[in-house]
Amino acid sequence: MNFSMIRYILGCVLKIEAAFMLIPCLTALIYREKDGFIYLAVAIGSAFIGQIMSLRKPKHNVFYLKEGCVATSLSWIIMSLFGSLPFIFTGAIPSFTDAMFETVSGFTTTGASILPEVESLSHCNIMWRSFTHWIGGMGVLVFLLAIIPMSGGSHINLMRAESPGPSVGKLVPKIKHTARILYLIYLGMTILQAILLIIGKMPVFEAINTAVATAGTGGFGIKNDSFASYSPYLQWVTTIFMILFGVNFNVYYLILLRKFKKAFFVEEVRYYFIMIFAATGIITLNLIETSTNAFKALTDASFQVASLVSSTGFASADFDQWSGTCRTVLMLIMFVGACAGSTGGGIKVSRFVVMIKTVIKELHSYIHPKSVKKIKLEGKEVEHEVVRSINVYFMTFFILFALSVFLLSFDGHDLVTNFTATLATINNIGPGLELVGPTQNFSFFSDFSKYVLIFNMLAGRLELFPLLLLFHPGTWKGILRRRTRSITDKHS
Amino acid sequence: MFGESQNKKEKLNIIIVGSGRVGATLVEQLGKEGNDITIIDKDASKIQSITNLYDVMGVVGNGASYSVLMEAGIENTDLFIAVTESDELNLLCCTVAKRVSDCSAIARVRTPDYSKEVGYLREKLGLAMIINPALESAKEVARILYMPTALEVNSFAHGQAELIKFKIPKGNVLCDLAIAEIAKKLSHNVLICATERDGEVYIPSGNFVLKEDDIISFVSTRKSAKRFFDAIGFKTNHVRDTMIIGGGTTSYYLADQLIHAGIDVKIIERDRERCEELSVLLPKAIIINGDGTDEELLKEEGIHTVESFVPLTGIDEENIMLTLFARQVSNTKVITKINHITFKDVINNLDLGSVIYPRYITSEAIIAYARAKKDSLGSNIETLYHLFDSRVEAIEFLVRNDSEITNIPLMNLSLKKNLLISFINRNGSIIIPSGQDCIKAGDTVMIVTTHTGFDDILDILEQ
Numbered sequence: 001m002n003f004s005m006i007r008y009i010l011g012c013v014l015k016i017e018a019a020f021m022l023i024p025c026l027t028a029l030i031y032r033e034k035d036g037f038i039y040l041a042v043a044i045g046s047a048f049i050g051q052i053m054s055l056r057k058p059k060h061n062v063f064y065l066k067e068g069c070v071a072t073s074l075s076w077i078i079m080s081l082f083g084s085l086p087f088i089f090t091g092a093i094p095s096f097t098d099a100m101f102e103t104v105s106g107f108t109t110t111g112a113s114i115l116p117e118v119e120s121l122s123h124c125n126i127m128w129r130s131f132t133h134w135i136g137g138m139g140v141l142v143f144l145l146a147i148i149p150m151s152g153g154s155h156i157n158l159m160r161a162e163s164p165g166p167s168v169g170k171l172v173p174k175i176k177h178t179a180r181i182l183y184l185i186y187l188g189m190t191i192l193q194a195i196l197l198i199i200g201k202m203p204v205f206e207a208i209n210t211a212v213a214t215a216g217t218g219g220f221g222i223k224n225d226s227f228a229s230y231s232p233y234l235q236w237v238t239t240i241f242m243i244l245f246g247v248n249f250n251v252y253y254l255i256l257l258r259k260f261k262k263a264f265f266v267e268e269v270r271y272y273f274i275m276i277f278a279a280t281g282i283i284t285l286n287l288i289e290t291s292t293n294a295f296k297a298l299t300d301a302s303f304q305v306a307s308l309v310s311s312t313g314f315a316s317a318d319f320d321q322w323s324g325t326c327r328t329v330l331m332l333i334m335f336v337g338a339c340a341g342s343t344g345g346g347i348k349v350s351r352f353v354v355m356i357k358t359v360i361k362e363l364h365s366y367i368h369p370k371s372v373k374k375i376k377l378e379g380k381e382v383e384h385e386v387v388r389s390i391n392v393y394f395m396t397f398f399i400l401f402a403l404s405v406f407l408l409s410f411d412g413h414d415l416v417t418n419f420t421a422t423l424a425t426i427n428n429i430g431p432g433l434e435l436v437g438p439t440q441n442f443s444f445f446s447d448f449s450k451y452v453l454i455f456n457m458l459a460g461r462l463e464l465f466p467l468l469l470l471f472h473p474g475t476w477k478g479i480l481r482r483r484t485r486s487i488t489d490k491h492s
Numbered sequence: 493m494f495g496e497s498q499n500k501k502e503k504l505n506i507i508i509v510g511s512g513r514v515g516a517t518l519v520e521q522l523g524k525e526g527n528d529i530t531i532i533d534k535d536a537s538k539i540q541s542i543t544n545l546y547d548v549m550g551v552v553g554n555g556a557s558y559s560v561l562m563e564a565g566i567e568n569t570d571l572f573i574a575v576t577e578s579d580e581l582n583l584l585c586c587t588v589a590k591r592v593s594d595c596s597a598i599a600r601v602r603t604p605d606y607s608k609e610v611g612y613l614r615e616k617l618g619l620a621m622i623i624n625p626a627l628e629s630a631k632e633v634a635r636i637l638y639m640p641t642a643l644e645v646n647s648f649a650h651g652q653a654e655l656i657k658f659k660i661p662k663g664n665v666l667c668d669l670a671i672a673e674i675a676k677k678l679s680h681n682v683l684i685c686a687t688e689r690d691g692e693v694y695i696p697s698g699n700f701v702l703k704e705d706d707i708i709s710f711v712s713t714r715k716s717a718k719r720f721f722d723a724i725g726f727k728t729n730h731v732r733d734t735m736i737i738g739g740g741t742t743s744y745y746l747a748d749q750l751i752h753a754g755i756d757v758k759i760i761e762r763d764r765e766r767c768e769e770l771s772v773l774l775p776k777a778i779i780i781n782g783d784g785t786d787e788e789l790l791k792e793e794g795i796h797t798v799e800s801f802v803p804l805t806g807i808d809e810e811n812i813m814l815t816l817f818a819r820q821v822s823n824t825k826v827i828t829k830i831n832h833i834t835f836k837d838v839i840n841n842l843d844l845g846s847v848i849y850p851r852y853i854t855s856e857a858i859i860a861y862a863r864a865k866k867d868s869l870g871s872n873i874e875t876l877y878h879l880f881d882s883r884v885e886a887i888e889f890l891v892r893n894d895s896e897i898t899n900i901p902l903m904n905l906s907l908k909k910n911l912l913i914s915f916i917n918r919n920g921s922i923i924i925p926s927g928q929d930c931i932k933a934g935d936t937v938m939i940v941t942t943h944t945g946f947d948d949i950l951d952i953l954e955q
Contacts, residue, residue, distance in 0.1 A: 065544075156543060173505075173528040173549040383536055 001475070004058035006071045009158070011054025012144055013075045017082055018047035020135055021128070024086070027205075028124035035090045035122045042089065046082045068157025069466035070475060072141055076458055079140060080104045083132060092125045097447045104454045106132030108461035109345065111219025111313035111430030112453070114443040118224055123205065129220050130209040136461065137216025137245075137343035138186050146179035162462065171253045185252045186343070190215040193241045200233045214241050217344040219313025219430040226438065227316040232299050235316050239299075239306045243276060246310030246338030267378045268339050268350045272309075275349070279305045279333050283326045309333045311345035313430020320437030327433060331420065337427055345428030345460055347397060351390050354382055358391075396464050400456070401426060407452045411445060421445075425456035503527050504862055505569045507595075509555030509585050510576035511538045513832060514600065514625065517851040518573060519546050521859055525945055530564045556584040558592065566592045571862055575600045575623075575854075586619055596620035596865065598858060602741055604773075623857055629850040630745035633827050636846050637750065637800055638730040639714075640825040641721055643707065643846045646877045648888045648938055649917040655685065655877065655886055655940075656717055657709045658726075660702060665724050672698035678723045681716035683924045685709050685914050685940035686884050693880045695910045695942060709879060709886075711914040711938065713922050731755060731799040731825060737784035737814055738805035739766050742829065742850070744773060746802065751776045758793060760784040785810055787817070800825040808833045815844050836881060852878065860887075863947035873947065874936055886914070888938045889949040891931055897949060903927030906954045911941040913952070 021043035028036020063071075084103035087093040093102055098114045105112045106129055118126070135143075139162040145155060156175055170178045194211035198204060209222045221227065227235060247269055254263035280302045287297035303316045308330050319330060337346010357375045364373060375382045401422055408418040413435055420432025421442070431438040445453065459467045469475055504527045508515050511533040519542060523529055529548040532555040533539050539550035553560035555574060566572070572589040574582035579601045586597035598621040601607060610622045635645040635654075644657040660666050669677070671684050687694050688707040694700065702708065712720065721728045734750060736743045739761030747757045747770075757777040761767050767781045782789045784805060795801065801824045803814035808830050815828045827846040830839065839847065860876035875888040891898065897905060902913060902925055916923040917936040923929060931937055931949075939952055946952070 155547070170543075170549045173530050173547070175547050177528075 001070070001477070002058065002060060002063045002067050004056075005061055005063050006067060006074065008054050008056075008058050009071045009141075009144070010075055010078055011050045011052070012148060013079055013140055014046045014050030014053065014082060016140060016143060016147075017079055017135075018043040018050060020131065021046070021086070023131055024124040024128040027127040028122070031123040033122045033124055035086075035092075035124050038089045039086050039124060039128065042082065042085045045085075063157065065157045065160070066469065066475065068155075068160060069469045072158060072162050073458070073462060073466045073470050075141060076107065076462065079135075080107055080458075083107060083128075086128060087125065090122065090125060092121055097450050098443070101442065101450045101454055102129065103132060104457050105425075105430075106130075106218065106220060107136035108428050108457040109133050109136050109216040109218040109311070109343065110425055110428045110457045110460075111213070112424055112436070112457075113220060113430075113441050114450075116441055116443060118220075118222060126209060126222055127205075130213045130218070130222065133216030133218025133220060134190065134212035135216070137218065138182060142179045142182060145175055146183050162466075171250065181253060181256075182249055185249055185256070186215060189241070189244065189252075193237065196237045197234060200231065200237060202230070202234055210238065211241075214238055214312060214314075215245055215343065217242065217245050217310045217312045217338065217342075217428075219307070219311075221314060227303070227314045230316070232295075235299055235303050238314065239303045242306040242310045242312045242314070245312075246306075246342050246344040247272065248339040248341040250341055268353060271353055272339050272349045275333060275336065276302075276305055276309055279309070279329050282329050283322075286323055286326050304330060305333065308429060309336065309344075309346075310338045310342075311427055311429045313424070315431055315438030318437065318439050320433050320439070331423070331433070334420075334423055334427055334429055347394070347427070350377065351393065353377060354387060354390050355394065358387060393464065396468070397426070400459060400464065404452055404456055408445070408449050411449050413444075421453065422456060425453045426460040428457060428460050504571050504866060505565065506530070506571045506573065506862070507532065507555075507561070507564050507566065507569050507589070509533070509572075509574045509582070510600075511535070511542050512575065512577065513851050514575045514854050516542060517855045518575065518858060519548055521855045522862060523548060525859065525862070527862065530569075532560060532564055556581060556588050558588060561589060561592060566595070569593055569595045571595060571620075571865060572597045573858060574598070579603050579606055583613070583617065587617055590618050596861075598623060598861070600625065600854070602626050604741065604744060621857070621861055623854050625850040625854040626741040627745045628853045628857070629829060629848055630742050630749060632848050632853060633742075633746050633802055633829075634749045634753070636827055637734060637755065637802075637825070638753070639717065639721075639728070640731050640800060641726040641728065644709075644848075644879075646875075646879075646886065648711075648875050648886075648915075649922065649936055652713060652917065652920065653711060653915050653922050653938070654714055654717060655709055655711050655879075655914075655938075657707060657879070659707045660704050662704050664704065666702050666708075667704045669702050670698065671696050671700045671702065678720065681924055682710045682712040682720045683912075683914050685711055685886070685912050686879060688880050693883045693942065695884075695912050695940065707880075709884075709940075711940075712924070733758070733798055734800040734802060735760070735793065735795065735798045737801075737803040737811075739763070739770050739779070740804060740806060743804045744770065746804070747774050747777050758798070760789070760793065785814065790817070791821075795824070796822045798822075798824055800827070802827045802829075804829050806831070812839070812842065812844065816842070819845070840881075863945075866947045879940075882944075884940060884942055885944055885946065886938065886940045887946055888936055890936045891933055891949055894933045895950060897931055897953065898933055899930050901928050901930050905952075907952055908941070908943060908954050910943065911939060911952055914938045914940050 021039050024039045025036050080100060080103045084099040087099040087102060088096060093099040101114050141158045141162045145159060171181055172178050190211050193214060194207045197207035197210055206222055213220050248266060251263045251266055251269055283301035284297050287301055288294055291297040300317045304319050307314045335347060336352055337348055338344025340348045340350045354375060354377060361373050361375060365371060375387060404422040405418050408421060416433050417435040421436045424430055424432040424436060436442060506522055506527050506529045508518055508529060509532045511531055519529055519531055523546050530551060531542055531548055532551045532553060534554060536552045539552050543550040551560060551564045566589055572595045574585035576582055582599040586599045589595060590597055597619050599619055601622050602624055607624050607627055614622050636642055639645055642656045642658050646655040684696060686709045687696050718728045733756035736747060736759045739759050743759055747759060750757050759770060759777055760780045760782055762783055764781050767779045771779045780793060795818060801818045803811040805811055811828050815826045818824055818826045828844045829848050831850060856876055856878055860873045864873040872890045873887055874890050877886045879886055913925055915938050916925050916931060
């Protein structure tokens with residue numbers, strides 16, 4: 001295990017976070033808020049610590065998958081720790097557990113909040129809270145790869161550990177350029193959305209906040225009622241962008257390259273849209289009776305579907321009050337989530353597609369026991385290794401899921417609450433049903449349960465295994481051995 | 493749009509088909525020079541391991557298929573290299589690639605059937621280069637056998653100048669001699685370009701004092717080299733006979749060349765059928781059917797008396813064992829071929845004498861081509877060699893036009909440190925330059941340097 005390289009990467013991550021913290025500082029400057037000084041102090045503090053950590057360049061900069069996973073997991077934990085400090089020091093969220101929950105929820109683009117009241121927060125706190133979504137959406141290590149010159153190909157392991165999806169590839173030969181292209185697309189789409197929102201007469205501050213929270217498919221609202229009070233135009237713009245940020249970013253790269261034909265025939269994206277249309281259709285039909293008119297029903301249905309399928313978690317209506325059918329459909333699409341290679345969470349459409357194809361193949365083999373059939377995705381054969389890892393992923397997901405529901409049950413809340421709270425955190429969505437419904441928040445959970453949910457969010461964002469690796473004794477083996485060796489060196 | 497415009501050197505987009513030994517070496521070496529590389533192979537697990545190791549894009553598929561090439565981005569490719577196992581596939585890959593884009597295509601062709609028609613194939617298929625690692629290795633082995641004192645011989649200026657590496661033995665005249673004194677005492681026409689002592693490589697200045705066990709590289713014409721070796725008391729005749737273990741393609745090419753030069757060749761090959769083939773192809777050679785790793789057979793065939801011994805089996809470990817054995821039982825000249833294994837430090841410590849690495853021979857030629865393709869100014873890379881484990885580069889430039897460095901006496905140029913101008917080839921005559929000489933347009937100039945990545949003659953100037 002190359003621990004000095006991990007230390008170096010963690011140092012770089014802290015420095016980047018410090019740089020990002022200047023954005024709330026700037027906000028504070030504009031609105032003349034004292035909280036800005038706290039952000040500045042935390043930024044300087046983390047830049048300083050980061051500088052110390054990355055002062056000495058490691059001798060060997062090769063590292064393998066395990067180092068990539070450990071570095072990624074630790075980066076996210078350390079980033080959340082430092083990111084929560086301003087909330088504590090400004091007094092916005094005095095409890096450490098709560099501040100940590102809010103920050104992890106931000107970075108993992110979950111958007112589950114423990115704050116009952118958002119509008120009273122200072123502007124810079126709101127800005128930082130929303131901006132954590134943007135940082136976490138594409139991933140801070142991808143950002144690191146885009147700006148820091150690193151030699152060698154082993155850094156693909158960092159990207160692999162952080163990017164969602166069963167198989168992570170590159171767009172162009174150099175990982176640095178791939179990371180840059182991803183961030184440029186990301187930034188471009190965020191700015192486009194902000195402009196469209198401003199055109200729709202949303203105040204600039206709110207437009208920026210909404211755009212960054214949508215881009216990361218986060219879902220921290222800036223109003224207590226999330227999105228309900230905005231005009232239909234603003235709701236539709238946000239609906240469309242929520243869906244777009246849930247699409248595999250490779251598609252946008254193909255569009256940039258003007259390979260339209262290829263871009264529109266990505267299998268995963270096709271299933272993603274089919275799912276969205278189906279869910280919206282069912283829910284609209286269900287809402288038509290109770291709604292004032294059909295357009296309102298369509299607006300509400302599509303907004304909620306887009307929000308939950310892309311794992312954003314905005315709400316323009318209290319869908320917890322809807323009929324059982326609607327709530328079930330919404331919960332099902334929450335399981336599936338967005339496309340691989342997007343900023344969205346969930347199990348991912350491509351995993352489901354492969355799983356369903358495996359089931360069909362299994363049925364086929366009952367009819368023709370000796371038949372040979374390979375599963376294909378995007379017109380290409382899916383390697384056995386990929387199918388295997390998807391199966392294991394499913395299994396692990398449901399074990400963690402069950403464990404989390406079990407642990408939450410000690411708080412004594414009802415099953416739907418525990419079930420959807422777990423679902424909403426592990427799939428990085430935000431709101432669930434019943435007590436954690438769109439108009440509620442997570443503050444009533446005990447501290448222990450909050451830590452369970454924090455774990456869920458991190459595990460979900462990093463796709464389970466990088467985080468679980470931290471709990472494997474083999475990961476830490478080297479550190480102990482090195483210690484003992486240096487002790488024996490001293491003795492001899 | 494996303495490239496680095498601040499970098500003065502343009503990057504090449506390179507596609508490599510085939511991720512075998514040569515493919516992997518090319519990925520490593522060309523990647524080090526900052527090019528954007530895409531590698532294509534049918535085997536997904538090979539692609540996986542290469543993309544984990546190097547910063548390149550991998551595409552799984554058949555490199556001769558149009559759609560796979562499109563996926564790899566053939567339209568914007570500058571250089572296309574096909575190095576799969578099969579000659580025919582390589583040629584097909586290049587043909588398809590040439591139809592889609594106007595890239596330069598390089599194919600590896602190994603079979604002797606085609607290698608005799610290289611010129612024809614190249615012209616008709618519009619290829620930039622056809623590489624044949626087996627033939628190139630054979631040529632390198634032959635060059636060393638012509639001058640068995642040397643550890644390594646690289647040729648420049650179409651064979652007119654050679655860069656020769658040898659080790660100073662104990663008690664030689666060269667010991668404790670400063671480099672500046674060599675010209676006075678021994679010969680004017682050699683120039684020592686690089687020396688290795690205790691694992692460190694130096695580009696020596698005139699007051700560098702040589703010691704025993706130094707490995708030195710010097711440049712000169714072949715005639716002067718012989719005279720120089722005579723003067724320092726080495727024997728200079730080429731070997732009279734050689735024993736080759738293994739009857740592969742390289743062995744065939746080598747035997748063919750040596751026989752033409754009048755050297756007796758004995759090949760020991762395990763496979764009966766191959767022996768028969770070889771005896772048809774090489775009527776003058778002695779072909780022995782037997783196990784080349786059998787000690788008794790080697791003794792019987794005269795390993796004690798043979799003047800040179802070249803193990804060319806497909807297994808590196810066997811080659812190394814044979815070399816160690818030969819060095820123990822006789823003082824014959826031994827050349828070891830190492831294909832796969834990469835434990836360079838171990839190999840260096842074994843003191844094998846001359847070692848050749850076919851995969852580096854191939855990649856050097858391609859890197860030289862790739863660098864030459866990058867620059868558009870008034871010079872071109874003719875030849876490139878990596879010396880001393882790639883720590884030193886010897887590059888031959890063709891100076892086409894007048895520029896900042898031409899027509900100025902060399903002593904007035906501000907050159908980079910650790911750099912030496914070894915010779916100037918003007919209309920076929922080799923000049924070992926002194927401070928008063930100048931470079932002129934039309935010359936080819938050879939540079940030896942510890943800097944890497946030069947692709948233009950102007951790179952020698954201090955920025």
